Amino acid sequence: MILDFSLSQLVQKIQTSELDPTALVNLVYDRIEKFDQELNVYRSLVPREISIKRAQQIGKKISNGESVGQLAGLPVAIKDNISIEDPNLTTGCSSKILDGYHSPYDATVVKSLKEQDALVIGTTNMDEFAMGSSNENSSYGPTLNPWDSSRVPGGSSGGAAVAVATGMAVAALGSDTGGSVRQPASFCGITGFKPTYGALSRYGLVAYGSSLDQVGCLTRTAEDSAYLFDAIQGVDTKDSTSLAQRLDSYDGQIDLRSLKFCLPNEYLDSETASGDVLEATISLADWLGKQGATVEKKSLGFLDCLIPAYYVISFAEASSNLGRFDGIRYGVRRSSGSLDELYKKSRDSGFGIEVKRRIMLGTFVLSAGYYESYYGKANQIRTFIEKKIHALLAEFDFLIGPVSPGVPFEFGEKNDNPLAMYLEDIYSVLANFTRCPAISMPAGMSKEKLPIGFQLMSKPLDDHRLLKVCAEIQAKTDFHIPRPPLCFS
Numbered sequence: 001m002i003l004d005f006s007l008s009q010l011v012q013k014i015q016t017s018e019l020d021p022t023a024l025v026n027l028v029y030d031r032i033e034k035f036d037q038e039l040n041v042y043r044s045l046v047p048r049e050i051s052i053k054r055a056q057q058i059g060k061k062i063s064n065g066e067s068v069g070q071l072a073g074l075p076v077a078i079k080d081n082i083s084i085e086d087p088n089l090t091t092g093c094s095s096k097i098l099d100g101y102h103s104p105y106d107a108t109v110v111k112s113l114k115e116q117d118a119l120v121i122g123t124t125n126m127d128e129f130a131m132g133s134s135n136e137n138s139s140y141g142p143t144l145n146p147w148d149s150s151r152v153p154g155g156s157s158g159g160a161a162v163a164v165a166t167g168m169a170v171a172a173l174g175s176d177t178g179g180s181v182r183q184p185a186s187f188c189g190i191t192g193f194k195p196t197y198g199a200l201s202r203y204g205l206v207a208y209g210s211s212l213d214q215v216g217c218l219t220r221t222a223e224d225s226a227y228l229f230d231a232i233q234g235v236d237t238k239d240s241t242s243l244a245q246r247l248d249s250y251d252g253q254i255d256l257r258s259l260k261f262c263l264p265n266e267y268l269d270s271e272t273a274s275g276d277v278l279e280a281t282i283s284l285a286d287w288l289g290k291q292g293a294t295v296e297k298k299s300l301g302f303l304d305c306l307i308p309a310y311y312v313i314s315f316a317e318a319s320s321n322l323g324r325f326d327g328i329r330y331g332v333r334r335s336s337g338s339l340d341e342l343y344k345k346s347r348d349s350g351f352g353i354e355v356k357r358r359i360m361l362g363t364f365v366l367s368a369g370y371y372e373s374y375y376g377k378a379n380q381i382r383t384f385i386e387k388k389i390h391a392l393l394a395e396f397d398f399l400i401g402p403v404s405p406g407v408p409f410e411f412g413e414k415n416d417n418p419l420a421m422y423l424e425d426i427y428s429v430l431a432n433f434t435r436c437p438a439i440s441m442p443a444g445m446s447k448e449k450l451p452i453g454f455q456l457m458s459k460p461l462d463d464h465r466l467l468k469v470c471a472e473i474q475a476k477t478d479f480h481i482p483r484p485p486l487c488f489s
């Protein structure tokens with residue numbers, strides 16, 4: 001099957017005219033026609049004829065002997081919070097407040113995709129403003145999990161993950177503030193990579209928690225993530241937090257025998273994670289040991305502080321970042337009488353309940369009198385954890401563990417209990433807190449035949465080593481092979 005080829009193989013076939021890029025586009029659009037209505041993946045889509053025309057232009061360049069980009073002809077999906085200038089596409093953050101909003105410019109990562117001749121075919125559903133772990137917070141209804149449509153696809157990049165898992169795109173870009181690339185990747189049986197903070201430009205990514213936000217890759221394999229990442233990574237003067245240097249490109253293999261992995265004791269607590277998840281984690285850790293790697297257990301000593309501190313910081317940053325959605329500059333405007341009324345009515349009717357909760361709590365923790373005891377304290381905790389992790393990652397090459405405590409849960413299961421939903425992020429926010437790269441990869445199936453993920457994290461700037469280890473595991477195992485039967489029978 002064409003979709004079984006890696007991204008680099010697809011591009012190579014297109015470049016050598018072995019594969020007509022319009023055939024690939026048609027294949028992906030056929031799948032969208034078949035599955036999108038039920039699964040609710042795309043928020044906006046470039047019409048098929050236009051994507052075909054764009055693919056024909058690439059085909060023409062190739063037959064004329066002109067050079068084409070590294071992503072030539074690949075149909076790629078973009079999360080609905082990454083700005084894209086295209087009259088067919090909206091950048092709506094799956095929020096009513098941005099209903100019908102078209103960005104007047106491309107995010108740097110989108111610009112790079114286009115420069116590399118990728119075909120950006122659509123924007124994908126997400127939790128409103130990237131706040132959530134299940135896609136249930138989208139203003140336009142949730143995306144369904146293709147492994148079991150009564151279950152959530154994870155979030156907030158749920159639509160992007162399902163697009164890749166079902167072949168409605170060959171790769172996607174998402175955003176990860178506390179796990180939103182890795183957790184949905186894990187729930188959908190694909191690979192999700194969050195690079196070092198600053199390695200991919202945030203210019204044009206609608207901000208949620210700016211000190212934590214990072215654009216990430218959703219692909220079937222680590223090799224594909226590396227390929228996509230390298231095509232778009234680099235210094236961006238428009239993003240003041242961009243790294244000072246482009247990372248070296250991905251090359252070659254890695255010998256697992258020379259590596260030291262740390263599996264935190266707290267990650268094995270059966271009160272936090274389900275039996276299936278723990279079993280898969282331990283068995284992959286044991287497998288690494290059998291390959292000759294060193295795997296050691298060690299206590300972190302701070303796991304219980306992580307989620308409270310993450311939510312204080314991310315809410316505080318969100319409350320400030322979302323101030324710009326006031327009914328004047330963007331999207332929905334509800335006006336009656338005074339300017340004050342206009343702000344209140346526009347925000348009240350435009351934002352969903354979770355976004356409002358976060359804006360209120362974020363405003364509270366930043367308010368005079370409470371700032372030091374909440375926001376100040378949370379930042380102290382962050383600094384403390386960051387130091388500890390950087391010391392740990394001087395001793396070990398990688399930290400390993402689960403991606404989330406359980407497998408994809410049922411719709412509505414955690415809706416009445418925000419705290420249970422927030423605990424979804426217990427293993428993932430560490431990478432955002434410490435600016436480290438982290439990846440989630442499939443690690444087997446639960447008893448109910450639902451995907452389970454495994455996570456690896458390394459020190460900042462070690463992105464390619466991380467990708468190589470994951471690629472090496474995938475070369476020797478087949479956890480990443482199965483596809484959701486619902487869409488591949």
Ligand code: GLN
Binds near residue numbers: 130
């Ligand atoms: N689930 C987390 C949250 O709701 C992570 C979100 C994200 O990474 N964008 O904040």
